[in-house]
Amino acid sequence: MPSTLLRRPERTVPATATPVPRRRTRVFALTEARWAAAATLAFLTALPLHLTGAPAWAWGPLYAVAYAAGGWEPAWAGLQALRERTLDVDLLMIVAALGAVAIGQVMDGALLIVIFATSGALEALATARTADSVRGLLDLAxxxxxxxxxxxxxxxxxxxxxxxxxxxxxxxxxxxGAxxxxxxxxxxxxxxxxxxxxxxxxxxxxxxxxxxxxxxxxxxxxxxxRDACDFVVARIVAMVEEASETKAPTQLFIEKVEQRYSIGIVLATLAVFAVPLAFGSGLTGSLLRAMTFMIVASPCAVVLATMPPLLSAIANAGRHGVLVKSAVVMERLGRVDAVALDKTGTLTEGTPRVTDVRPLTGSGLDADELLATAAAAEHPSEHPLARAVVRAARERELDIPLSDGFASAPGIGVSATVDGHAVAVGAPARLLHGAGDPVSAEAAAVAEELESAGRTAVLVRRDGLPAGVLGIADRLRPGAAATVAALTDLAGTAPMLLTGDNPRAAARLAAEVGIADVRAGLLPEDKAGAVRERGAVGRKVLMIGDGVNDAPALAAAHTGIAMGRAGSDLALETADAVIVRDELAAVPQLVTLSRRARGLVVQNLVIASVFISGLVIWDLAGHLPLPLGVLGHEGSTVIVGLNGLRMLRESAWWGDRRGRG
The missing domain is CATH 2.70.150.10 (Calcium-transporting ATPase, cytoplasmic transduction domain A)
Known part of the structure; x- marks a missing residue:
């Protein structure tokens, strides 16, 4: 939902909150997906009939349905581009598919149609879901x-x-509300x-x-x-929408050269037909040569050189708990050369846990008794720190006494009666009243020590005297330091930490995982600004986050990855990929997988180029029989297709650890 809906009609909308028109709606995306599904179903039904030698009347109508259902949208898009005096690969694919029909290669043309229709539908659905999630963000207010x-x-x-x-x-x-x-x-x-x-x-x-x-x-x-249109939550909406719509177009290799390639093939086909005709060749011979040229020069092998490795890599990543939203994303992941990480919920688990239990001298309590006493007082509270204390006591299988007289004071802590003792649990600064006795001095020193180490210190007071101090902190995810090191090797530069948390806690955690560039106390717009700052100097930034506050940075980054279990809906929809199982170690594996897939794409493009060039030269310099041209063209398509399927192997994910990919 555009942020303008948060304002009164007479107010002027700031430039940062101006909504960006969407080119695709959910209704259109669902319609496109249904047409693509129909085309795929018709193709898969016709294929076995065709391959097993069934009569043409059995599979011909099914192929016709596949052509019609999957081809109308790219054909319409191609005609619209043609009306604007441009020629794109959509129209070329339709012409190539119809050309395949003209020479009897109905199955090949249908396969091209299905690939293009499915790719377009997936892109439309992803865009529409992101837009819905952005609109849903405003429900926070x-x-x-x-x-x-x-x-x-x-x-x-x-x-x-x-x-x-x-x-x-x-x-x-x-x-x-404001x-x-x-x-x-x-x-x-x-x-x-x-x-x-x-x-x-x-x-x-x-x-x-x-x-x-x-x-x-x-x-x-x-x-x-601030007025409603300037609320931070409204600015998050505006930033995500703007970044999603204005991010530089992401295209596969063949799409980057589609304009020149398409025009070149059309002009060359016309020349192959017209030049011999002008020098006295027969109409049928010239037309047959031109059709042969168009078939052997059509980018079928190039399309299949690109898609199977990337789609196979997506399937491989899915088996390992990573959802990559498109082939374009899989290709982009391998090009990242800078990394930005959120802290809470990304590098850490996002759940506070008791790390230290420090009874004080003379309290008469050991560590377990101190923790059980604090848990008894905190048990009725819903505060995250209280839940952490109770959880720690249960994990140690301690008997938590019953309490009564529970009371909570904002910013101070809780109090209750436990086993006849008046117990208070809360912030040391509020419960220590500057007394100069040794126990209070010891409590203040322990609290300062824990806080300097990045913990949240919680004082436990019994019968008016300090009894002990608990240290509570968000715990690092397993393998966080190893993941940071791996990402440093892959990107060639150390990641930066972007967090809204306080600088001391951020610096402590960054030191544990080996990050030097720490930016703390950031609002969502500051995170997005830090990502854009890296991008402005030519870096392709990979942003990893999980929260609503990370969404603008995820959208602004070259590629965004969200943590699946703890991730907010907006982060999950804005990100290009999702780590479903929250295994941080999967991120460098995913980048490596993308680079292997891109390497296989290059191999396939070389193979396809050699075949296409050889067949084209043969057709132009000599006389390439149409059946032989079709055989060479289809042979190259099969070779690159099978080569691309190598990315499905388990070794493609694990690489050197479990075999070469």
Missing amino acids: PDTATLLLDDGEERTVPSADLVAGDTVLVRPGERI DGRVLDGAGEVDQATITGEPLPVVKEAGDEVFAGTVNGTGALRVKVE
Whole structure:
């Protein structure tokens, strides 16, 4: 949904929020997919009948259905291009298919039609699904907000009607309806959709909040600072739409030269027909020579030189838990020479876990007792840190005591009575009141040590005295450091880390995996800007992310990859490929697979070029019999097709680790 739908009609839409018209709608994409499916079904039904020697009346109508169902759209596109005085490969394919029919090669022409129809339908569906996901992003922002009037009265109004200067009330559990700044109140806001931070952030007077984020605890009074069309969530929509529509056209090799090749074949065919005719050759002989030339020069082998290796590589990747959305994407993956990584949910699991349990001197508690006490107090809470503490206690199979008198204070922590003791769990800065006693000093030192290591420190206080400190952090994915090293080798340069998290946590994690270029505290537009900055100097950037906040960067990158299990709908649809099983190690494997597939494409193009050149020279310099020309043409097509299927082998994925690909 274009971001203009978030504004009042009389407002001017900023340039950054101007919607880009879409060329394909979901209805059109589904229609195109149905026609392609019909063409494929008709072809697959006719093929065995044809190959087993059934009479022509049995398979002929089925081939006709395949031609009609799969050929009308590229034929129409080719005619439209012709009307604009251009000639593209769509029209050439239709002419080549009809030429194949004219000389009795009905099956070959139908195969060309099916390949082109299926490719176009897949592209249309992918584009339409991305557009739907972008529109769905606006559902993050609530439809209504509680507006506070000057006389203190509350009024429920559409969020789209809020303007800069309005004041809104955000109650616990509500989504924030506008970008603004907290006037008073305190709460813990989950803003992972905007910044990617794994934990809720304490918001107090003077702090900035964003539309679409969730206020977990405490009430907030927020002054609106931006009109609806300028909300960060609206800018994400605009950036994804703009990047998706304006990204440089991505084409396969044959498509890059289709204009010159198509014009050249047509002109050459006319010349082969007209020149001998002008010098007295017979009409039938000249026409037969011209038809032979067009058949042997048609790009059937070139098309099959390109598609089977890439499609086979897509199938191979799918077996290993990676969804690559098109052959174009598979080709592009092998050309990346720079990598950008999100942190939370990409390099890390995206779930906070207890990493340290540090009982204090004189508390009378060991590590297990400290963790069980904290878990008992936190058990009724829904806060992510509380869930991490309870999960850790259960993983250690500890007995968690019952608690009563539970209370939660935004930005401070929780309190409860556990086994007759008053227990408080929360932020050290709020629970340590500057006392100079040795236990408090020890607690402050442990908390500082953990925080300097990138952990979130949680203080446990029992009967008013510090009892221990817990360290909580988001855990790296298995093999993250090895993946970063592999991507560095493949790209020839170290990846950069792009995150909305705080600089200290980002730097700590980057050091663990070997990343030096760290950019922290970024909003979605900053991530996209960093990717474009690399692209502006000629780098082909591979962006890997999982969240809504990564979508603009995924769209702006040369190629985008999303993590499947933790990925947001928008990231999954915007990305060019999806790691379905969240196995980060699959990324360098995928890039390597793409490079092998591209190498096989080059081999096939050489084979096809040799065959086409030889047959064309024979036809022009001598007399190439039509059956021999068809045999040579079809032979080259079969050879490159079978060669391309080598990418289905398991060794193509594993390479040197399990055999050569």
